[in-house]
Amino acid sequence: MKFLGLTLLIIGFAGCQSAEVAQALEAQSRSISSMIVDTLEAMKIQMEEGWPQYGIPPMAPLVLNHKELNFDSANGEFDNIVIQGLNEFEIVSLKTSPLLSRMTFEFNFASLNVTTNYKADIGSSSRMQRNGGAFLALEDLNIDGQIKYSLGVISGNVKIKDIKILIKVGNVVSNIENLSKYRILNRKLNEVVEEFITLTINDNTDFVAEWIDTTATPVMNDLIGDKSLADILGIINGGGSGGSSNNA
Ligand SMILES: *[C@@H]1O[C@H](CO)[C@@H](O)[C@H](O)[C@H]1NC(C)=O
Ligand SMILES: *[C@@H]1O[C@H](CO)[C@@H](O)[C@H](O)[C@H]1NC(C)=O
Numbered sequence: 001m002k003f004l005g006l007t008l009l010i011i012g013f014a015g016c017q018s019a020e021v022a023q024a025l026e027a028q029s030r031s032i033s034s035m036i037v038d039t040l041e042a043m044k045i046q047m048e049e050g051w052p053q054y055g056i057p058p059m060a061p062l063v064l065n066h067k068e069l070n071f072d073s074a075n076g077e078f079d080n081i082v083i084q085g086l087n088e089f090e091i092v093s094l095k096t097s098p099l100l101s102r103m104t105f106e107f108n109f110a111s112l113n114v115t116t117n118y119k120a121d122i123g124s125s126s127r128m129q130r131n132g133g134a135f136l137a138l139e140d141l142n143i144d145g146q147i148k149y150s151l152g153v154i155s156g157n158v159k160i161k162d163i164k165i166l167i168k169v170g171n172v173v174s175n176i177e178n179l180s181k182y183r184i185l186n187r188k189l190n191e192v193v194e195e196f197i198t199l200t201i202n203d204n205t206d207f208v209a210e211w212i213d214t215t216a217t218p219v220m221n222d223l224i225g226d227k228s229l230a231d232i233l234g235i236i237n238g239g240g241s242g243g244s245s246n247n248a
Contacts (some may be wrong), residue, residue: 025099032096036103039233040091040183047087047236054235060087077119085112089143101161118176119176121202132178136193138201140170156228160220165212172197 050058059064064081092106119131145165149158174193180186201208224232 010025013093029098032098033094035233036096036167037091037094039236040094040238044087044089051235073122075107075121078116079119081114081116083112083114085109098151101149101151105133105143105145105147107143107145109138109141109143111137111139112141113173122131130178132176134177135173135175136197137173138169138197139173142166142168144168144195146210151229155226156230158224158229158232160217160224163213163216165209167201167208168205169198169201172201 044060047060048058050056062083064083065077065079067081069076088111089107089109092108094103094105107174113136115133115135117132118134119132120129122130130150143165144167145163147163148161150161151158163244172194174190174197176186176190176193178186179189
C-alpha cells in the first residue's frame with residue numbers, strides 16, 4: 001500500500017515535468033513491471049497446486065472429468081480431459097506505464113495441448129457414431145495484449161477499463177483417432193481440423209479481441225472487487241493476506 005501511495009504521489013507530481021520526476025517515474029514503472037513479472041513467475045508454480053482456498057483447482061495440468069457439447073446435428077462427449085501447458089508460457093515482454101495507466105505484454109506458449117477420449121454422434125439421420133482418443137495442440141501460441149486500467153488515488157483500487165488481446169498460433173496439431181477407419185482418410189480429416197483451427201484463430205483476431213474485451217473486462221472487475229493492486233499481487237502469490245509479502 002505504501003508503495004502504491006508513493007507511486008501515486010509521484011504521478012501526481014509529474015505535472016512539474018522535472019527531469020528528476022521523470023526519472024523517478026521511469027524507475028517506478030520498471031519496478032512495478034518487475035513486481036508483476038515476479039508475481040506471474042510465482043503464479044506459474046502455484047498453478048500446479050491451484051488456489052484451493054479460492055476454489056481454484058490445480059491448473060497445470062488441468063484435469064476435467066466429463067464435458068458434453070451439443071450442436072444442432074452433433075453431440076460430443078469428452079472424458080479424461082487433460083489440458084497441459086497452461087503454466088508453461090514465456091513472458092516475452094511486460095511493460096507498465098503508470099502515467100498512461102497502461103500495461104502491455106507478450107506471452108508465448110510453446111505448446112498448449114489437450115488429451116481426451118471422445119464419443120460423438122454426427123448427423124441426425126445417418127447416425128454416425130465415433131469414439132476414440134484425441135490429442136490437440138496449439139503450438140507457438142502468441143498472446144499480445146494491452147490492458148488499460150484506472151487506479152483509485154486514495155484507495156489504490158484497480159479497475160480494468162479495456163483489454164486488447166491479439167492471439168496468433170504458429171502451428172496446430174490434431175490427432176483425433178477413429179474419425180475414419182481408413183488411416184489415410186483419418187489423417188486428411190485431422191488436417192482439415194488443423195487448418196480450420198489455425199484459420200479460426202489467426203483470421204478472426206478482431207472478433208477474438210472484441211470477445212475477450214467484452215467478456216473478460218467485467219469478469220475481471222468482478223473478481224477484483226475493491227482490492228488494491230498490492231492485494232491482487234498478494235493473492236496471486238498464494239499468500240492471500242494482501243500484499244504484505246511483497247518487497248515494497
Ligand atoms: C503438451 O504440452 C506440454 C506443456 O507445454 C509439453 O511439455 C508437451 O510436450 C506437449 N505434448 C505434446 C505431445 O506435444
Ligand atoms: C472406432 O469407432 C467404432 C464405432 O464407434 C468403435 O466400435 C471402435 O471401437 C472405435 N475404435 C477405436 C480405436 O476407438
